[in-house]
């Protein structure tokens with residue numbers, strides 16, 4: 001096959017690729033970053049590049065206008081190289097790389113039951129060994145095991161080859177005074193043989209921290225909590241966008257991208273590992289520790305994220321009958337997973353239930369405590385996958401619905417994530433239709449984040465700017481409503497008030513996307529409740545998880561029909577329940593075992609196989625719903641306005 005030379009403008013060197021290669025692949029070889037938000041499916045149109053010289057074969061131009069094609073534009077993910085070419089990559093929308101700290105730092109109290117000597121599996125013990133002599137030629141490993149038996153009562157200690165390689169040096173450097181780090185009580189064995197994880201010279205003071213980490217791999221954000229296992233305290237919390245975003249904004253796009261080649265699968269694994277390792281490094285720096293001193297990691301995340309982290313093919317997750325390769329992953333040493341902590345530290349991925357109800361939900365249920373409560377509880381993770389769990393200590397049922405990323409700002413013209421410059425709260429005057437906004441960071445706005453979109457939609461509905469079907473009323477006497485480039489729209493902020501110098505608007509199309517997202521979530525939990533014959537009104541608590549969930553205004557979310565119309569005191573926001581559950585499992589092997597029990601106990605209901613889901617979804621595509629009897633408080637609010 002002939003090779004062709006592709007020169008990307010601005011790249012130091014041209015690259016050589018064979019006939020049939022995609023331009024996106026050539027770009028990667030050239031070290032040119034091209035974002036592929038839909039995972040290279042040709043759906044989003046955001047990987048457009050301009051062919052300056054030469055030609056490429058365009059497999060799809062669906063997302064390009066005839067004028068774009070005329071001007072030489074092509075989708076990098078859909079363009080096949082057939083000859084030499086010179087390519088210009090226009091500046092792409094940059095992913096905001098900084099999360100605002102007030103949105104990612106949670107308040108964490110160490111559970112009052114925590115006692116590292118009885119609960120914690122990772123222990124550090126100081127040992128003083130008798131040096132070998134001509135009369136005692138016991139080998140180093142046996143000598144160490146003897147000391148562990150005699151000094152701390154630990155029998156039958158095991159070690160990996162990697163750890164054994166280092167013991168001789170540690171013993172001699174420490175002149176037979178060493179500290180051993182052991183994993184003494186894994187959750188999945190009884191009795192457990194203790195494992196020697198590390199041995200280093202000297203005796204550190206007793207209050208020297210012993211580090212572990214709880215990690216949540218979200219589709220959008222990865223969160224790391226660095227924990228001192230001696231006190232149970234979370235000493236550093238860091239979060240960053242998942243590096244895989246550049247290769248797909250939702251799980252389906254990422255599965256598709258990863259499934260295209262072995263190289264892509266490895267790339268997805270590397271991207272998330274890079275995010276995790278950078279976060280661990282940052283967290284360690286904050287507490288003046290080294291990543292190599294982290295001895296245990298517990299990981300939660302949806303099933304796709306766990307598969308991609310471990311390099312396990314995830315293709316079957318998106319294809320009927322929607323099966324994961326593995327729900328219960330055995331613990332593996334960090335060096336095998338690729339996480340840069342102590343190489344022999346164990347990386348424990350929590351178990352998931354099904355393709356779309358992953359370890360993030362089992363972990364969330366643990367942290368909510370609903371599996372241990374007699375109260376009937378509805379647990380919602382308001383995110384892209386809209387996972388729901390209903391139940392109590394007696395029973396648990398779960399489902400997931402594909403809500404899409406609209407509440408995370410994707411698919412909404414001026415939508416954005418909850419970072420500095422995002423409008424997070426909106427009030428609209430019922431008389432003048434003028435909005436009042438609150439912006440994260442108190443700066444000029446750039447766009448609207450999820451909580452802002454919910455508030456905006458509720459306000460526009462209650463003030464009559466938007467009707468029940470989600471259409472902007474162009475007959476109102478205000479310049480805020482108008483026919484825009486994308487159809488009817490409402491202007492939230494004028495160009496001179498924004499950072500971008502453009503009006504910030506919400507359009508009919510945006511509202512339609514939001515209605516679809518909220519309808520999917522609402523339909524999910526109503527169908528779940530109907531399936532088990534428990535009316536939603538019987539839910540004594542509604543727990544809302546997900547880092548975004550924390551900022552939802554319940555009243556507004558009920559007004560748009562995203563949450564059920566129940567007394568406010570039943571709602572509780574739990575923040576990032578996934579990382580919280582991982583933290584609890586890190587502290588106590590008994591709680592780790594409980595996550596497995598939770599995952600095994602949850603009955604999964606596949607909504608795509610449920611005929612009633614589509615009807616429930618269609619009925620929920622209105623503000624707040626076609627059946628107003630379900631929303632008495634909203635009905636009353638509308639009547640008051642009239």
Ligand code: FES
Nearest residue numbers: 042044045047077
């Ligand atoms: S169209 Fe190419 S990445 Fe979406």
